[in-house]
Amino acid sequence: MSALTTAAPGAPVVDLDLDELRRDPYPAYARLRRTAPLAWVPSVGRHLLTRYDDIVHAEKLAEVFSSREEGSLLLRTVGKNMLREDDPDHRRLRGGAEPPTRPRQVRDLWAGTFESTAHRLLDRIAARGEADLIADFAEPLAAANLACVLGLRNATADDIAGWSRAMMAGNSNYADDPDIWLRAARATRAIEEAVAEIAETVRREPDGSVISSMVHAPEPVALSEIQNNVKVIIGGGVNEPRDVFGVGAWALLRHPGVLNRVIDEPTLWKRVFEETARWVSPIGMYPRQLTRDYEIAGVKLPAGSRVALVIASGNRDESVFERAAEFDIDRPHRPHLAFGGGPHFCMGAWVARHEVSALAWPLVFNRLKALRLTDDPADHLDGWVFRGLTSLHVTWQAA
Ligand code: HEM
Known part of the structure; x- marks a missing residue:
């Protein structure tokens, strides 16, 4: 039809x-x-x-x-991928990719690396006393974590973030700008090469990553399908955790009473996450x-x-x-729609929840003392297909 x-x-x-x-x-x-x-x-x-x-x-x-x-x-x-497929192909592709993103796997396989990456990024800025928490922390963190879960050891966080931006621009290239298509094509070619190299390695030595899981899936997944699904995951897996981090941090800094309660009672971080995703949905x-x-x-x-x-x-x-x-x-608890619903319910929900609410927010608010917004006019919400803060300028007491 x-x-x-x-x-x-x-x-x-x-x-x-x-x-x-x-x-x-x-x-x-x-x-x-x-x-x-x-x-x-x-x-x-x-x-x-x-x-x-x-x-x-x-x-x-x-x-x-x-x-x-x-x-x-x-x-x-990005070509045919699980997000734009129906069952049975959708089920086969998702079934191959999903296992490493389940809650237990996130905790057992990835949480340690997520935490050390967050500390490393904070080490880089801690002495400065000021930063844009989107560009200097949330985006590189989301990109590095994605490289880890995907198993792309041959790509840096900068590569992942750059590829993600180039593909996102392609996905919204309604003006048909040839430069945007060129940049998106360069990014997708680079991803195809990186995935082909890793697929070859994990065929011999499985490593629990998404690429490895797809290579060894019970229902076969072709290399081109693995490449396209990695593209779609990179296209969508960087900006949403970045944006939920940014909007939540911004909301808490504007509501110090709520922030103090959450710092005293860390189980509330989960609620902050779900309410932020509802309030300003990244997608x-x-x-x-x-x-x-x-x-x-x-x-x-x-x-x-x-x-x-x-x-x-x-x-x-x-x-x-x-x-x-x-x-x-x-x-009162009512399920929000920020992760979608039905068969396409977000595959990265547990990755995002863990990296943002269990790690990123608690670490930032614990390590950067007396954190304050600078109220930079550049910091504003933008977008409707995807929505988040353009930047988040803050200061703190440098040690
Ligand atoms: C707060 C962060 C995130 C939000 C709000 C979010 C939101 C969504 C939404 C609304 C969908 C459904 C789209 C549709 O039905 O057309 C979706 C699908 C998907 N998301 Fe996320 N996402 C987030 C993070 C992530 C991350 C970190 C990853 C990768 C690790 C990821 C991977 C995916 C994949 C692969 C799908 C397609 C699932 C399918 O087609 O079965 N997402 N996401």
Whole structure:
């Protein structure tokens, strides 16, 4: 079924300005939830689905809301991969890649290296008394941790972060800028070479990493499939942990009472993580394509319709989360949508939870004494498909 690039008959059409969405998408989402919970937005070329219950409903119906969206920029950048496949191929690819990212494996295999990397990065800045915690800490930490879990011993954190940026630019290259495609192609070629080299080594000596797990998967995974899935993991595995770290640290520095409670009671770091991911979801939306006619939110969508599940909006739905715009670690527990749902539920959730809430935040707040925001005007939230802080300038008492 080919993708329909127009509004479904009867779907409300709502014009949204992409620059405004990047600056602050939440007022537009609140309006859509109230007045047009499924709306065709011409600038996005998709129907936006914005209410919590409807998104959860769609996630549960993967056979109708397919992940195989045709013509997606992600497919052009990285090629076929688990994120844009349906079962049974999705299940086979995910089954090969997932085991090293489960909670026990994260604790037993990776936590030690994650911790020493976080200390090393803090050692580099501790005496300075000032830093941008995004560029100097969160991004290199997320990139180094990803290299470790993937098993890419032949790549540096700088390589991983640079490749991730180049592919992310490709995934959102709606302007079809040839320079962006060139940089993305260079990054994907470099990843293919690095993965081929490691796959050769771990075929002889398995090492528990994601690449090793895919090489030795019970249901065979071809080298090109391993390469494409590593690309998608690098494309998406750096910015989200970086952004949840940055937004959470920023929220706590602006709420010193909450910060003091969490420092006194470290079990609360977990709640800070889940509330941060709900409050400003690092991934704001992702696409689906209908395999057959289906009615949702009062609109009959024909097969082939393109829908965006706007999880950042679902996570601010007042019918589920009271005072949804507030950062509140004490709110009653309701599952948030920041990691998605259904068969594509984020494979890196436990990696991200551990690296940010068990390690990065506690280490930063313990080691950098009297940490303060400098209120640099450059530090602001940006983005709607992906959302996070552009930078996070802080000072502390250098030892
Ligand atoms: C706070 C951090 C993170 C957030 C909020 C996040 C969010 C998400 C979301 C919303 C999806 C579903 C997308 C869709 O259904 O189209 C997803 C999928 C995925 N994530 Fe994450 N992610 C995070 C960190 C990571 C990390 C660190 C890794 C790698 C270790 C990772 C690997 C993946 C993979 C491989 C998928 C595809 C799973 C599949 O298709 O079955 N993520 N993530």
